[in-house]
Each structure stands twice: as structure tokens, then as C-alpha cells.
Amino acid sequence: MSGENPEKNLNLSETVPLGDFDFSLESKELLDASGQPIHLRRQSSEVLAYLVGRRGETVSKSEFFENVWAKTVVTDDSLSQCIADIRRALKDEGHRIVQTRPKKGYRLTPTPRRKTAGAEPVAPNIDHKRIPRFALAGLIVTVIFSFGAFWTLNSSLPELPLPTKPSIAVLAFDDHSVGSDANYLSDAIAEGVIADLSRFPELFVIARNSSFSFRDTPTKVSMISKALGVRYLLEGSQQKSGERLRVTIQLIDAVEGQSLWSQVYNSDLSDVFSVQDEIVRKTVATVAQKVINFEGQKAIESDEAKLTALLLNLKARQHLFDFTPEGNEKARLANLAAVEADPRQPYGYVGLTFVHINKYRWGWTDQDPIMELNAAREYARNAVEVAPDYYDGHSAMAYLHIQEGKLNESIARYQQALSLNPNDTGAMASLAEALTYSSRAEEAEDLMLRVVRLDPLHQDWIKWNLAWVQWHTKNCDEALQTMNAMSDIPPMAYRVLAIIQVCRGDTQKAQEAVGHLLEFDPEYTIADVRHNYAGKYTNASDLERVLNNLIEAGLPE
Incomplete structure (x- = not known):
């Protein structure tokens, strides 16, 4: 689907041919026909490099784990995902290049290009006297247009500036399945992810028509990022085998050229709609929090004068997660700056609600704790007033109700927040707290286990x-x-x-x-x-x- 491309002049004589691609022994990168690197996740790239170094030999799983992962504890799925990534990049659907050796491991077999890289196209033997001039002109225009379209898509895409919000595009998933229903389920999953990510107003999400326009067009992720004006790209692939489905998804920071997260989902297709819903919800819950937290960490290191109200709040969230008086004070200052930057936005008010609740709960204050609770109440009201449909404003109010001992109101408010954004695992976890206080701990535990299933990369709190x-x-x-x-x-x-x-x-x-x-x-x-x-x-x-x-x-x- 995509490939990242730092511009380099590589010595193509030191390469190993792999179908329509080459592997550079010097840079340890997979190269396309024009000599440009193909994007692979770091671990997938290391697995490929190890296979190339042992080309022609069968490499066992234990050898991969020992040499690629340096004895870090990983599952077979980690290796399987890397092999799937490599095969997808090589367009090796038939496993001709990367061969599976049952119960033994994998073997890489170098194969020459089906077409010689860089060779001049062979002109057909055309008798110009027998072709009308208008037909010859049409042929020339078609050829020029084809080359022009490819050049435009890959070299002359317009470059849009990044928006002030964290920005993401969900690309059309590659479907390696065969049959008349190819692309249907993969499109449904990608579209579901787009729709549910859009429930997070903290994110700028590109519409389907634009992000799907790169389907079947080999385009580097950096160019897609610039053309769509987004920092993050979510790409994926799926393959059906009988009643089994495997979906691989990867989140890429296209500006830095690094993979932030990847996941493989293996499911039974007996209930296709449940499978689709599960994959969408797990992906969205993880990706949204991953992007939001990553942006918050970057905001801590940024020039505060250039930060928007949202980014100041994301910065404050990272300080809140310290759960110390010092972190709480840093969060307070950042959220005050968020309110000053744009008092019409709810983000700073939401953050200040949690700041003052921490001061009330944990005694991190020199004044009467009730004053802190009153301050939290005022900020929560402001948040809901300026943005009645912002899910996190209702979560802030719900958390305030817990401190007030109004558990029924808290539970109802959390349910309202989740109706606005069903993928907010933070609201689910806090709802579990209200349920526990209400002597509904078993129900709360089920909800918390659902949270960690939906967001495997959840934070420590x-x-x-x-x-x-x-x-x-x-x-x-x-x-x-x-x-x-x-x-x-x-x-x-x-x-x-x-x-x-x-x-x-x-x-x-x-x-x-x-x-x-x-x-x-x-x-x-x-x-x-x-x-x-x-x-x-x-x-x-x-x-x-x-x-x-x-x-x-x-x-x-």
C-alpha cells in the first residue's frame, strides 16, 4: 500500500533480487524498481535482513527469537505478523520468495525480477503507414497520460499543512482474499474505524473518499501524509481462509517515518458482523489513545506559545498521570493556559476539573478542601456549557458526582458520555469506579476487563x-x-x-x-x-x- 522514502543513492550492485524488488546489503533496506526504499516495520525489516543473511537456508522460529528479538519474550504471532508484512511488501501472495517449511521454520529463496529494472521499454513493431494519424495521436496521448498520472500521484501531490489537532487518515485496507466479496469486509472495517475515530473531537480525521483514493496506487507514506495534510496514517490488510479471517493493522507516524503500533486480529467468521465490530472497537480504542497520548508527550517538549488549547490540555493530561502534587500543579498551569488560549473550548475546563478533584481527594492543597471541590464543580459546568456534546465534559461532571456521593447521577452521566463516544475507555474505567462504590463490584470488574481487552496498551492508572x-x-x-x-x-x-x-x-x-x-x-x-x-x-x-x-x-x- 505504501512505502517511506528517505532519498538515497544506493549502490544497486550490492543487492539480492527478490521478485520485483531488491534487498540492499549495504543499507539493509527493501528497494522498489526505482531503487527507493519500501517501508517496513522495524521488526519486519530485521526479520527480512536475517532471512537474506541466511538465504536458501531454513531458519527456525527459535533462531528468529534469539537473534532478532534478543531473547525478549514474544509470541509466535509476532513472527507471523512480520512474515505477513514481508510477503505483503514483496507481493509474494504465492509464498514463492518467503517459503513456509512446516514444523521447521521459513526459507527465503532469491528470485530475479520478472522485468529488468531500468530497462528501456521495447517499442512494438508498428507499421505507421497502416495506422491513421488520429489513432496514432490517441495512442501517444494515452501513453503520455499514463506516465503523467503516475508521476502526478507519486511526485507532484499537493502538500497541505498539518492542522492544529492531531491528524489521521485511515487508508483502504489491502484485501488478499479471493472471490467476489474481496474488499467488502476490509472496506467495512476501515470505514468503521473512520466513523468511530471521528467521535473523538480531539482528532482531525480525513474523510473516506480522500483517504481511500490511494487504493491500488503504490504511494509512499510521506507523500500520502503531505497530500492529505495528516501526521498519522492507519493502514491494514486482511486475508480470509475458509471461515478464518486475519486482519493486520499498523499505525504510522508519517512525519517521523516510524511505526507506533501494530496488531494482528485472528477471528472466526461465523458471525461476520460481530467480528467487524470487535476489530473496529479494539482498533479505535487503542489508536485514539495512542495518538492523543503521543501528542501530549510531544506537547511537553514544545514551545508553549505555539500550542493550541487542545494541545495544552493534552500536555496537562500527561502531567496528571504522574499522580503527584508536582504533576498536578503542572497540569493546572497548562490547563489554565488552555482556557486563556481559547475560553470557548472545553478542554482546559475539563482538565481543571480533574486537577481540583485531585487536590480535594488527596489533600494536595493549603486551603479548605471544600473550596477545591467547589472549583472543580464550576469548571465541570463550564465544560458542559461550552460544549454540550463533548464526551469528556460529561465524564468530568460524572467524576465530580462521585466525589459528591451522587453515584446514581454519576453513573447516568458516564452513560451519557459513552453514548457520545462508545470507544472512550477512560470513561468506562471511571464508570467502573462508580459501580464499585455502588456495591456493583462484579459488574465493575467485567467492565474493567472489557477496557483492557479494547485497549491492550492502556495506561497504568x-x-x-x-x-x-x-x-x-x-x-x-x-x-x-x-x-x-x-x-x-x-x-x-x-x-x-x-x-x-x-x-x-x-x-x-x-x-x-x-x-x-x-x-x-x-x-x-x-x-x-x-x-x-x-x-x-x-x-x-x-x-x-x-x-x-x-x-x-x-x-x-
């Missing part, structure tokens, strides 16, 4: 929330596994780790967790926990269990 819910359902061994899967446990999360260890009967580990919490805040006590949970639990015994576990873990009263 999702794991924190899931572990907390699992403690309520007394799945404490699973809760500990969830906590241990966090990349970095925030200080306040040690409170949850402590009650999980008590639940498991490991008092020593529970005391160690409380020790970490007190290193962060030496004055933290049971009284602070009571304030944090004030008015939230509908069942008083749930709160007593929390407090008793923390007392047993050594948190001072």
Missing part, C-alpha cells in the same frame, strides 16, 4: 483501577498480578497494594507498601483515607474493610 476493583471482588491474587504489571506504581497506589497484600495474607508485604506510601507523605493517616472516601460507599462494610486492612498494614490512625 487503568491497571490501578482494575486492581482496586479486583480487591473488592476478592480476586486478590489477580489484583496483585495487575498491580505488578504497572510500569511504575504511583505513590498513592501503594494504598491499594497494601490492602491487596492483606487480602492475600502477606502482612509483611502490606507493611512494605504502607512504608512506600509514608515515604511519599509521612503525615498520611487513616483520617485521610476516611476523607478520601467520604460519602462514596453505599455499603458501609466496604469502607470498613478498606480501613481495617490499612490499619492491619500499619497505616497510622
